[in-house]
Structures are given as C-alpha cells and as structure tokens.
Amino acid sequence: xxxxxxxxxxxxxxxxxxxxxxxxxxxxxxxxxxxxxxxxxxxxxxxxxxxxxxxxxxxxxxxxxxxxxxxxxxxxxxxxxxxxxxxxxxxxxxxxxxxxxxxxxxxxxxxxxxxxxxxxxxxxxxxxxxxxxxxxxxxxxxxxxxxxxxxxxxxxxxxxxxxxxxxxxxxxxxxxxxxxxxxxxxxxxxxxxx
Amino acid sequence: xxxxxxxxxxxxxxxxxxxxxxxxxxxxxxxxxxxxxxxxxxxxxxxxxxxxxxxxxxxxxxxxxxxxxxxxxxxxxxxxxxxxxxxxxxxxxxxxxxxxxxxxxxxxxxxxxxxxxxxxxxxxxxxxxxxxxxxxxxxxxxxxxxxxxxxxxxxxxxxxxxxxxxxxxxxxxxxxxxxxxxxxxxxxxxxxxx
Numbered sequence: 001x002x003x004x005x006x007x008x009x010x011x012x013x014x015x016x017x018x019x020x021x022x023x024x025x026x027x028x029x030x031x032x033x034x035x036x037x038x039x040x041x042x043x044x045x046x047x048x049x050x051x052x053x054x055x056x057x058x059x060x061x062x063x064x065x066x067x068x069x070x071x072x073x074x075x076x077x078x079x080x081x082x083x084x085x086x087x088x089x090x091x092x093x094x095x096x097x098x099x100x101x102x103x104x105x106x107x108x109x110x111x112x113x114x115x116x117x118x119x120x121x122x123x124x125x126x127x128x129x130x131x132x133x134x135x136x137x138x139x140x141x142x143x144x145x146x147x148x149x150x151x152x153x154x155x156x157x158x159x160x161x162x163x164x165x166x167x168x169x170x171x172x173x174x175x176x177x178x179x180x181x182x183x184x185x186x187x188x189x190x191x192x193x194x
Numbered sequence: 195x196x197x198x199x200x201x202x203x204x205x206x207x208x209x210x211x212x213x214x215x216x217x218x219x220x221x222x223x224x225x226x227x228x229x230x231x232x233x234x235x236x237x238x239x240x241x242x243x244x245x246x247x248x249x250x251x252x253x254x255x256x257x258x259x260x261x262x263x264x265x266x267x268x269x270x271x272x273x274x275x276x277x278x279x280x281x282x283x284x285x286x287x288x289x290x291x292x293x294x295x296x297x298x299x300x301x302x303x304x305x306x307x308x309x310x311x312x313x314x315x316x317x318x319x320x321x322x323x324x325x326x327x328x329x330x331x332x333x334x335x336x337x338x339x340x341x342x343x344x345x346x347x348x349x350x351x352x353x354x355x356x357x358x359x360x361x362x363x364x365x366x367x368x369x370x371x372x373x374x375x376x377x378x379x380x381x382x383x384x385x386x387x388x
C-alpha cells in the first residue's frame with residue numbers, strides 16, 4: 001500500500017455562477033501533503049433521482065427527449081432533481097408522473113451513485129417502480145416534449161449494444177435490475193482506422 | 195407512441211466561465227413545439243476516459259484519492275480527461291501510468307457512455323487493461339496523492355454493497371467486465387425512519 005490519503009482542508013468558497021440547476025463554486029483548499037493552497041472548481045448540485053418503471057407486461061418505460069448538453073435526442077428513463085424538502089422516493093414518483101403520467105404502488109430502492117465526485121457533491125438515487133399504470137397525462141414544462149417508449153428486456157439489450165442507450169445514470173439503474181450486456185462486454189476500438 | 199420528438203435549434207451560445215476542466219455556456223435555443231426561445235446552461239466538456247486495470251492474479255487496481263466535488267476520499271479506477279489530439283486509448287494508458295505507474299499490452303475497448311447529456315456534451319470511454327504490471331513510479335501533480343488498492347472480484351462486490359464504491363463511471367466500466375451486484379439489487383429505502 002502507498003502512503004495513507006488525507007483529505008484537503010477547504011478554507012474558502014465563493015459562488016461564481018448560479019446556473020439554477022447547479023452553482024459553480026471556486027473553492028480554495030490546503031494540500032495535506034505540501035501545506036500549499038490551490039483553487040478548484042466545484043459544481044454544487046442537489047441530489048438527482050431516476051426511476052426504472054416496469055409495466056405488468058415486464059416492459060421498461062423509457063423517455064426520449066431533446067437534451068441541450070448533447071444537443072441531440074436522448075433515450076433515458078424518467079428522472080430529475082430532488083426538490084428542497086423532498087425525499088428521493090417522492091421525487092421519483094413525481095418525475096415519473098410528470099414525464100409519463102404513470103404511477104406505481106410498488107417501489108424498491110436500488111441504491112445511489114455519485115455522478116462524478118471530482119466536480120459534483122451530489123448523489124443520484126435509483127428507484128425501481130413495478131406494476132406501473134397510466135393515471136394521468138404528461139405534465140410538461142413550456143416547450144418540453146417527451147416521447148414514451150416501451151421495451152422488453154431483449155429490446156433494452158439491443159439498444160445498449162447499438163449505442164442508442166448510453167446515458168450513464170440510466171444504465172446504472174438498469175444494470176441493477178437485469179443483465180443489460182454480455183459480460184465481458186467488448187466493442188471495436190473506436191480509434192483504430194482499418 | 196406519443197408525438198415524434200424533434201431537436202431544438204440552437205441559435206446562440208456564449209461562454210460564461212472557462213473553468214479549465216469545462217466551459218460553462220449559456221445557449222439560446224428555439225423550441226420546435228412553440229417556436230419560442232429559451233436559455234439553457236451547457237457544460238462544454240472534453241471526453242473523459244477511465245480504465246479497469248486487471249493484474250495477472252485477476253485483481254482490479256483501484257485508486258483512492260481526495261475529491262474536491264464530494265469533499266471526501268473517493269474509491270475509483272484510474273481515469274481523467276482525453277487531451278487535445280489524443281485518442282481515448284492513449285489517454286487511458288497515460289492516466290494508468292501517471293496514477294499508478296502500471297502499464298499493459300492488452301487493451302480492450304468497453305464502449306462509451308454519456309455522463310449526463312442534460313448538461314454535458316461529452317462521452318466517457320471505458321477501457322479494460324489486462325495483465326498490467328508496474329513499470330514506473332506514480333507521476334502526480336503538485337499536492338496530489340493517490341493510494342493504490344488491489345481487490346479481488348469478491349472484494350469489489352463487498353465494496354459495492356457497503357457503499358464504499360459508488361462512483362457512477364467506475365461502476366459503469368466494472369459492470370461491463372464482471373457481475374458486481376446481485377440482480378435484482380435491493381437496498382433499504384434511505385428515507386424510511388423506522
């Protein structure tokens with residue numbers, strides 16, 4: 001084993017930008033190794049949640065929507081931000097209802113992951129919602145469009161293999177419920193020019 | 195099926211902040227549904243890479259380091275940013291060498307994921323490096339400390355279940371090489387107060 005790793009001591013922090021969805025902070029922290037101060041950027045972010053909805057026919061309910069980060073249509077499972085004062089299960093049920101109009105009485109917690117501890121300070125909670133059924137219409141924001149898509153487990157695997165389904169946090173939830181790729185998984189090296 | 199989903203048209207973009215690790219952009223885009231313009235924040239980010247190093251004894255090489263986002267020690271696999279002009283395999287080999295001093299002659303591409311298409315425009319590429327061996331000492335930046343930790347597959351699963359290993363992109367790579375949790379995976383609801 002190498003030397004024990006110690007945390008840095010954060011001594012200052014200021015908000016550079018409030019992006020609504022997260023705050024860009026510049027923090028100053030002292031290296032435990034050298035005692036020197038360094039500056040770092042941190043994205044102060046509320047917890048996220050996503051939900052894997054399964055119908056009585058064992059199909060997964062996906063949502064397809066335009067995403068401004070990738071500037072492309074994205075295949076995902078329902079999800080979003082945990083609002084202040086909400087617990088993650090309430091947020092999961094709210095996002096499922098808003099994005100699909102579906103509800104469930106059968107919720108199972110699948111654990112949480114850190115989306116990226118290098119920059120973010122938040123968790124993404126994964127919930128499984130079984131026996132979902134339609135209770136309402138979608139409740140979308142101004143200009144928002146979300147298409148629903150139902151897939152069998154085989155269709156999920158096809159969409160993983162063909163690269164259509166590549167949202168890391170959707171894959172994270174899915175991979176806890178059923179096998180979604182052959183293991184070990186191999187792809188052609190994208191950088192090799194034959 | 196719902197109505198077909200169309201992309202928004204991005205009509206303007208300006209950099210609010212260059213964080214070195216990413217650029218905070220404010221983009222203006224036109225809703226295909228309403229024709230109205232809305233503003234969104236996008237994190238313009240280079241591709242990332244991480245690498246799953248396996249020793250001749252079938253142990254996985256992890257790195258443990260302090261992360262400023264989570265303000266905590268983090269258990270991960272080696273990885274980082276793909277530098278300009280680099281391909282992802284070269285970046286994976288460079289990060290492995292810098293963070294651990296290890297090299298491999300046996301590289302397999304495990305595919306790529308979108309870390310978060312809502313905000314980011316980048317991919318994280320996963321590489322498997324088998325039969326790794328020590329070739330050099332670590333090559334770390336000023337004040338940087340990285341401890342190495344070797345784990346069997348059983349130890350990996352223990353660290354997933356006890357919540358020690360929760361970096362979404364490390365789990366994404368690991369889950370493509372061997373089963374890392376019981377399926378279906380269940381945890382206690384964190385919000386239920388008994």
